[in-house]
Amino acid sequence: MGSARWYTVRLLTKLDENNSYSNILLDESLSRSDFDKRDKKFIAALFYGVIERRLTLDAIIVDLSKNPKSKLNYTLRNILRCGLYQLKYMDSVPDNAAVDESVELAKKCRNPAAPGFTNGLLREFIRRSKELPKTNSETERLALEYSCPEWLVKKWSFEYGKDRCLSLLKTSLGQAPTTIKVNNLSGGIEDTLDMLIADGVTFERSKILEYAVNVANAGAIEKTEAYRQGKFHVQDIASQLCCKALDPQPGDIVLDLCSAPGGKTFTIAEMMNNEGKVLAFDLHPNRVKLIRSGAERLGLTCVTADVNNAKIFNSDIPVADKVLVDAPCSGLGVIRRKPEIKYKDPSEFDRLPEIQGDILDTASKYVKANGTLVYSTCTVSKAENDDVIRKFLGSHKDFVPAEDEETFMQTITPDMYGSDGFFIAKLKRLG
Known part of the structure; x- marks a missing residue:
């Protein structure tokens, strides 16, 4: 798993340096890698998790460090982000593993102080019961909790009201659903669903649209036989x-x-x-x-x-x-x-x-x-x-x-x- 963490750090650093699209960068990189299914799942979860929680993770780094975020190079910053994300948001990763693996990654940095700095910052976060930094307003609290910039929190609250704003913030995190539109011109819908079952895909049919189906466990849905035969498209x-x-x-x-x-x-x-x-x-x-x-x-x-x-x-x-x-x-x-x-x-x-x-x-x-x-x-x-x-x-x-x-x-x-x-x-x- 250690190499999977380093691979994730390198991808995040590449994203910072080149301003690429996250989904394209990850998909192309994993398709060329030789990681097994378990490691690929971990890499994707950590990669997207760090990106969507970046504002929060950087605020924690600033709160726990005397050095401004801007003084950390991309690699060390992403090592810290990954370590903090595992500690705060990945219950499947033991605290000691998150810290120890991050310290090992920090040894790859050219700065000899990086391992000690990483160890101290992550263990201080644990000592503080993994609490988020204190904020001075409701807008700041929401921005930090949902890792959303304050300008967007203010915009949604003003334009759509506090309740709808909160709903938008909550649903801006986590994995988006994969939905398909079954091709009604290519046989009956039941035939298509049977083909998906045969490929190990689980699904739930929409209650509002006849040919809409939410799929899970699909992996690369485009590799299924039903997709190759033109039975559906993703939408x-x-x-x-x-x-x-x-x-x-x-x-x-x-x-x-x-x-x-x-x-x-x-x-x-x-x-x-x-x-x-x-x-x-x-x-x-x-x-x-x-x-x-x-x-x-x-x-x-x-x-x-x-x-x-x-x-x-x-x-x-x-x-x-x-x-x-x-x-x-x-x-x-x-x-x-x-x-x-x-x-x-x-x-x-x-x-x-x-x-x-x-x-x-x-x-x-x-x-x-x-x-x-x-x-x-x-x-x-x-x-x-x-x-x-x-x-x-x-x-x-x-x-x-x-x-x-x-x-x-x-x-x-x-x-x-x-x-x-x-x-x-x-x-x-x-x-």
Whole structure:
């Protein structure tokens, strides 16, 4: 297990140095490694755990050390983070093992003082009964307890109220569910579920969507025989609800303007019984290839994928019955899948509403009279959601809410369906 801990420290250090995506870095690294299943599970748990609890772990380091965090090099800092995470959050690891293994890792550092420093800091944390540092306000307490930056705690509390904010904080931690959309065009759902059972996958069918299934013990779900045969694709239930809101019908012309990697495109085509046209677009050629290969695997011949800039009107694209804009966003609804998002500088999100508004404005030009326009994001931020829609409706009098004022916009929080955080707005173009 010692080498697994060192491997995790090196991955975390690489993440710090290169600002990579955590999921891509881990998946690619483990796929090339020769660790057994048990070690890979431990590495993944420690790697993601340290990232999602980083703010809290760094606060503990500062509280227990006279040296500012900035004076610790990346490697030693990650050794301490891993040791503290095991002590505080991994009940399966004995305290002595967490300390002793961390000290052994510290010996790999070039600083001869590192082992003693590591031993002293971790044992002091144990002597203090593993308590978190004291805070001066409720906002600071919540930020420390849930390892969430104070600006985001304040934002969610102001925009959604204290109760919903607390729910968002609680559901921002831990493992996100893996949900699949069963391909209703590829045999009966029971056949697909039987194939998953044969591959050792356990599951629970959704109570709100017929073809949504939460899976567990799946490992690499893409390696199952059912996946290879095009029996399903992976898609969070919130995204499936987004497609339900669009309500595509057989024979429709549907545009998915920000499609890659294609999950919504696939669900839309399946809902249309593969009858009609689904035109899927993305800005990047490599991501367009993902859409094409996914549609081919699922047997969706009504799907066409091509490169297009969603911000710029393209006269070659036909007007459509239904248009979906799943806009680029801050991703604050998928923090438990990509925990590094919450550590970004919030100023990085400032221009997003303008970009989203431009894409929505362009998308509206493709909607037929009496057609439907659905705008969605995987974020929980009124600036990127409600405000974008209100501004759009204020400047586009030919569009109205497709439903009543209370229901045409919906913010989905993870506690509602066990999904990602998500936003859906459904608009109609007047005839």
